[in-house]
Amino acid sequence: MRDSERAEPGSIAARLAARLGELRTGRGWSLDELSRRSGVSRSTLSRLERGELSPTAALLGTLCTVYGRTMSRLLMEVEAEAPQLVPAARQSVWRDEASGFVRRSVSPPHTGLRAEVVEGTLDAGAAIAYESAPVPGVEQHVWVLEGTVEITVDGAVHTVGSGDCLRFLLHGPSHFRCPGPEQVRYVLVVVLP
Template sequence: MKETTAPNLNDRIARRVRDLRSGQGLSLDALAAHCGVSRSMISLIERGESSPTAVLLEKLAAGLKVPLASLFDPPEPANDPVSRRADQVAWKDPHSGYVRRNVSPSGVASPIQIVEVSFPPKARVAYESGAREPLYHQQVWVLDGAIEVTVGADAHRLGAGDCLAHVLDRPVSYHNPTRRTARYAVVIAR
């Protein structure tokens, strides 16, 4: 996995959020109203002066009507149909410690994105976002270990090889109740 220092990745996220917001003609105040994140926090993120958590980034993604994975896209997409593992950037959530890696090639016109997650023991992440337009479908495929995924009020315990399909229209939480790291793939399609 390509090691990227937090400041470099924060700069990438900053530029991506800023570009998406301005591309949609949203002011800081308008985006803040759409996603429930303060104007000052969005400004800090857009300047690369904050290390936002996964929960905060999910709120921004929902307000920008994009999947969370797209906030990690490089500013200059490669337009190469192959994404080499050595070039895939890993990001660590400062709150839960989970590590995510966008696997899909950037800049390729595809309605599908694949993300690999390494989820530490006892870690928990809860995304409060509800329905969004356009509608996104997601599948969570556990590669190693076990996790609990709660979609709305429905809880699912998943072990290695299990796959959960759902629509991103309700709050979703992830929990690793075990003492070992779990690894899973998230496939997102719209």
């Protein structure tokens, strides 16, 4: 899009511009405040929110950091209306063969929805570690369906067995380990602050 053009109404570019404005005003920030927090000029931010300027990946990355969200979440928030039903066949599955971790996005993040639901499985002996919270203060609930998982949060190790649920606010690193002898299958509910 050329500098003087506006994003086509209803297009992804227009929805992204509107969402960026919603994120700023939802926090009660002026353009000047967002400029101070992001290091991006007020005029650039204003043009982004009016849909007069297409953001670069680097600029979107900067704004995502300020707003405490991943770029993939921001982009999902501007996709078409979220379906109420997410059929099993359309739930994305990601496998990390090296660690023995499988992640199914049962209810993916979307605009207007603060929670997402993930099914995770870890092979016996497998472990995954996260260096920090994706969003500080994110609420997580881990409900074990089968097996046992050891979850370390804030330096405390919790052994969570079949039927048990561990819930916490995440501010720092976390670690999931399946002690075995069988794999663990669990539901993770993530709720943004």
